[in-house]
Amino acid sequence: MLTSREFLKTSNFLFRSHTSRPRVARCCSVKVAATPVHTGAGPIPSSTGRPCRLGNVKRKTKETEVEVTINLDGTGVCVAETPVGFLNHMLDQIASHGLFDLTVKANGDTWIDDHHTVEDIALALGTALSQALGDRKGIHRFGEFSAPLDEALTHVVLDLSGRPHLSCNLTIPAQRIGSFDTELVEHFFMSFANTSGTTLHIRQLAGKNSHHIVEATFKAFARALRRACEYDERRAGQIASSKGVLTQQ
Ligand SMILES: [Mn+2]
Numbered sequence: 487m488l489t490s491r492e493f494l495k496t497s498n499f500l501f502r503s504h505t506s507r508p509r510v511a512r513c514c515s516v517k518v519a520a521t522p523v524h525t526g527a528g529p530i531p532s533s534t535g536r537p538c539r540l541g542n543v544k545r546k547t548k549e550t551e552v553e554v555t556i557n558l559d560g561t562g563v564c565v566a567e568t569p570v571g572f573l574n575h576m577l578d579q580i581a582s583h584g585l586f587d588l589t590v591k592a593n594g595d596t597w598i599d600d601h602h603t604v605e606d607i608a609l610a611l612g613t614a615l616s617q618a619l620g621d622r623k624g625i626h627r628f629g630e631f632s633a634p635l636d637e638a639l640t641h642v643v644l645d646l647s648g649r650p651h652l653s654c655n656l657t658i659p660a661q662r663i664g665s666f667d668t669e670l671v672e673h674f675f676m677s678f679a680n681t682s683g684t685t686l687h688i689r690q691l692a693g694k695n696s697h698h699i700v701e702a703t704f705k706a707f708a709r710a711l712r713r714a715c716e717y718d719e720r721r722a723g724q725i726a727s728s729k730g731v732l733t734q735q
Pocket residue numbers: 601605673
């Protein structure tokens with residue numbers, strides 16, 4: 487007779503017996519994923535018929551310890567276990583609207599503030615994305631999307647050019663959303679742009695509520711990134727550059 491834990495494991499469920507979340511320390515958390523668990527026997531096929539593009543980055547400093555795993559050809563499954571609750575919510579936006587499978591596990595010196603943890607997660611996410619994209623052959627490269635959330639509206643335009651740049655005009659009225667310092671939103675995108683080699687423009691077109699403004703931005707970012715990462719069938723595996731290179735040299 488299998489225990490429930492053994493049953494879940496043999497059924498390809500991800501079993502997490504330990505959680506750092508308050509008040510549920512003794513509970514069992516079950517996530518149901520549409521992507522089969524990789525057993526190591528060859529590449530995971532994706533809905534595109536090509537192997538899934540995967541990135542995995544571990545980053546450890548005296549300030550933080552971060553692990554990011556991304557599958558660009560996923561179904562939007564997110565496991566975000568970081569001490570920054572609002573960021574977990576935003577990582578969930580990236581996964582679900584980008585149709586990426588994203589796992590982010592992090593610990594950091596949040597007794598100081600969330601700065602190092604948010605920054606290092608963004609750096610690791612950018613590195614993992616770049617790793618998953620490889621030589622960037624056959625992708626659309628450019629992506630843009632405008633996402634509303636009630637009164638808020640943000641336009642995001644990005645280019646997976648290999649050239650890091652951020653222009654961001656967000657005007658977030660509140661200094662904090664819950665305990666999250668809103669100054670870190672721009673810093674997150676700057677850090678991501680730097681390690682992923684992305685040219686990223688973020689334009690807030692409308693918005694009054696700080697939570698709405700930030701969430702609309704992450705949704706637009708996710709959709710724009712999804713488009714840029716997806717294969718352009720007419721491109722037939724070629725690099726979308728007259729220069730022939732999209733990676734940082
Ligand atoms: Mn910093």
